[in-house]
Amino acid sequence: MGFAATPPGRPVRLGLRVNRVQFTLLVIVNVCVGGLVGLERTTVPLIGTEVFGLTSDLAVFSFIIAFGLTKAMTNLAAGALTARFRRKQLLVVGWLIGIPVPFALAWAPSWGWIVAANVLLGVNQGLTWSMTVNMKIDLVGPARRGLATGLNEAAGYTAVGATAFLTGYLATVHGLRPVPELLGVAFVAAGLALSLVVRDTAAHVALELARHTERVPSGEETGLRAVFARTSWRDRSLRGASQAGLVNNLGDGLTWGVFPLLFTEQGLGLAAVGLIKGLYPMLWGLGQIPTGHLCDRVGRKPLIVYGMLFQAAGFALALVLLSRPLLAGILSAVLLGLGTAMAYPALIASVSDHAHPAWRAGALGTYRFWRDMGYAAGALVAGLLADAFGLSATVVAAAVLTAGSGLLAARWITEHPAP
Template sequence: MKTPPGTTAPSDAAGRPVRLGLRENRLQFTLLVVVNICVGGLVGLERTTVPLIGGRVFGLTSDLAVFSFIIAFGVSKALTNLAAGALTARFRRKQLLVTGWLIGIPVPFALAWAPSWGLIVAANVLLGLNQGLTWSMTVNMKIDLVGPARRGLATGLNEAAGYTAVGATAVLTGYLATTHGLRPVPELIGVVFVAAGLALCLVVRDTAAHVALEVAQHDKPLTTGEDTGLKATFARTSWHDRSLRGASQAGLVNNLNDGLTWGVFPLLFTDHGLGLAAVGLIKGLYPILWGLGQTYTGHLSDRVGRKPLIVSGMLVQAVGFVLALALLGHPLLAGILSAVFLGIGTAMVYPALIASVSDHAHPAWRANALGTYRFWRDVGYAAGALVAGVLADTLGLNATVIAAAVLTAASGLLAARWISEHRTLRTCP
């Protein structure tokens, strides 16, 4: 992307000229993709084994108690996402990325050898801090690099890398748990992710100069006195701006689904006779499809718009929950088909929501807007685990899945009503 006449192109800290675009920044973009593979791999450690560790290793009998680790993760990640936007005003994105990895160092060791469930929950607080900082910074930095014309593709590639790694790790931990037990072997592969992620992020360059260039090129300058702080942006993103409000609620319900399936599906399908390897396959297939699909859906959202993918994706997810129950007499088939619909539906929604928020946010307050959106989205993890725990303890696992289907369909209809397209950005070359 060219700098407009009369505008001086910024340089980075080493004096190199800065340009926006995927091709122009392909090396740094690729490094950030690999970093996010490590980010996703670390959280993927928990998808198959940890809900089962609660019952089989620590003897927990309440589903809500088992799901407490997801609540801890969701709350800490949501609050970190919110803080991350504000922290970018005081610290470089790279500094926050490195900090996130340092916080994540104890996580695989705690999951592997913690002597009490309380320490597992504490490890998930650290994991939430790690994910909030590292995932927030990788997506922000990719958006910074590519500029407005390729936001959907950038977010699609970012989320594809992360969630494919989540799924692949879930499958691997399921296999390792079958052959080596629930602990410690499956969790210790996280050491590789932490070491590689920390090493790679030391090589990545900061993107502050790219943000400065986009602000200079932006076709809608800030109005005089416009408040770009966290408080004002939080209110704007959460409820004042109709489209941002629509994206925030859809993100919350989407991750409510993920938090619910994270805790419920291992218990539901083992109750119906499936072993750890089969559960690992189901739990891995969902995020793998979610991840790989985004390489296409992110780019597609740049062409057809964000709203069609968001609305239809939420409805596809609702169908996935219905299939999980309708075919439960054949649990492996039910699990696989449900995972396919949930994975495809989430792939449609995820990059389109992030790109939609970026479209409606000025570069000067975009990091805070994305932080706010990601706050509400990841509150969904805690909400999903809380709803799942309460409903499962009182009405059973089946009722929990039905509630998820209804909430997801309703969220899709709200998105259809509230979200609008930002057409000037979609027509960028």
Template sequence: MIETKEKIRLGLKENWQQFTLLVLVNMMVGGMVGLERTVVPLVGTEEFHIQSDVVVFSFIIAFGVVKAFTNLISGVLADKYTRKKVLIWGWLFGLPVPFLLAFAPSWNWILFANVLLGISQGFAWSMTVNMKIDLAGKKNRGLAMGLNEAAGYGAVGLTALLTGYLASHYGLRPQPFYIGIAYTLVGLLLSIFVVQDTRKFAQLEARQVSTDESAHKPNLWWVFKETSFKNKNLFSISQAGLINNLNDGMSWGVFPLLFMSMGVGLEGIGWIKAVYPVVWGVGQIVTGPLADKIGRKPLIVWGMFVQVLGHVVIGFEWFQPLTSGLIGSVLLGIGTAMVYPALLAAVSDTAHPNWRASSLGVYRFWRDMGYALGALMAGIVGSFFGLEWAVHIAGIITFISGIIVWIRMKEAIA
């Protein structure tokens, strides 16, 4: 391993304590999103009596847009103020969220909670990603991202299951949201007192990379153009990330309402909502290191196609509603587990360490804009053609996205 006079070394083994701590912190971050997966769409329809699908899904749109723009600036802020400071800011923005979700007197307050949650997630999750990449070095980057996303999305799924259980026994509010208070307090305290900043590790890696025209410190607009459309690899990755989260945004809003209309109870919906992110999360423990071994592109392409199969199972109701929902969610989870760490690692492979944090921010901007686009698409399509067609449309778009990666992306790792 590379080493400096200050004994700064790159690698998971060399930095396992800080890496493990960041995994724990990201579990708290993911749990905050899991608070909303099962219950909040039902709060809109059952408690606030909202009839419009677009209005019900507006909390996802607000979350996705705000998180996307926060991702965009998070890398710049991290380079200016350190990763640790931005992580702490993320938790401070998240502190009011569980209280607002539990006691909001109107839907507008739910929307405000999701604005804060979007900022919180954009800062906190982005920093756990950047900090793990800083520590891991290039050799174990796929494994690092697999462990990071496994922790975060595993917590999303388990929290979705727990909130569904609590809602079925105690009602939609406030009890399901109390666990969010614990997440924010534990995450904030760990980030302030135990987590260490990792920017010096990125600086070390930058010194080991051969200098070329892109190795300078470019401005955000240059990085935005390079990541969004100028670089073929980064374009392919960014559009795949957007469509991947379009699926998640669609399922986030559609599944509770769709399966409730089919007669599935709250606990059943909780299981359907939990299976997707749990399989997605746990699966990345395998797919992360697999991306280091076989490359990023095969996992991205075939992961998108497996997600398409999940849409087919759910959208055409091959089984009883609960069974169809569970099998389809497992397939969506497997496909997403294949895609997620490979996409993050592929961005890191292509972007120079000097502008990697900003490039990851741009990628995550497009990826998380998918939440908003997926919810908006689902709301519009659902209002005119029914919620099943929202599932069909998402499947068609996902298939096209996989073809784009297949044709345009090239491996960037040695």
């Protein structure tokens, strides 16, 4: 049983208003998706150092590496799997795989269990987040892709931020484990239940394909290998979006691991660190509602380029004001959040613009592969630099890489003609 985008017996139509029921259900599902990964934003790096006694920053960040690698590979596989399975089936499987995660985080007897839980979390996030964004794009059609992706990412990352803030508070009152992590049980239960209710969007994809004026050229390959190559390097705009997505999440992976350790070293408590770690994704999330709409009006490229430069400024500000750590953390979180809110929906919309509906899911899967590989790259770079040169050096590296990525995006990405 489920809610249809249109009542039974009436034709399938594209658009946000006519599909508002199903679209809203998918927004709520992505709140649950974001909430589950938000469990880790504040407490898990500190669990590594304070509960399990890890002394190497690279060892602490190993859970992010495991998460990023697994999520990236799952994103890539998800694009190919949509050719064999319905989006709803993959969405439900993603939730089933996520069931053990909150329990493992709450009661893991060793750090290895935490890393293993992040492998499951990566698969969960790769399937569930990929399917929610694909299904929303399917529903609204080409004219409102920016708004659809903005709403999707806003729901997820606002939940990430709210959960990061709440877990910081709960850790202050109840300790690092198990109370903060058990919030995840509610997210998994609600996400799975709603995913069973949502209807699949295969009919909407078929309708858009039927209407699409640009046919796939005869002989053009649409398999995973060809789409991966086209999205990763052959198409100039898709290449520009893929590298920007990778560097964007490289910075996020770095802040995920480094900021809790950096600001606790400066004397901030768990509640203050939770505020910083929560503010960044909440602004990132809520900001994507207006920026997603804006990129449908002014184009994708300006928001991508300036968003990356805003993020670079946020990293720089964290170090410039580090002698006043709470102010530094809050102002850095504001710039990082606003910059990411500008770039994130515009990047997904740009990839959607340059991909034919016949291979769009594969292109989005490839883009999301590179984007979420940034988590692993960021954690690896952060761990190596922090062990060798200190935590501050990792923040400098993030600022330089992010600014450079913005300039590459300005050079490579072109606007696609409005539908």
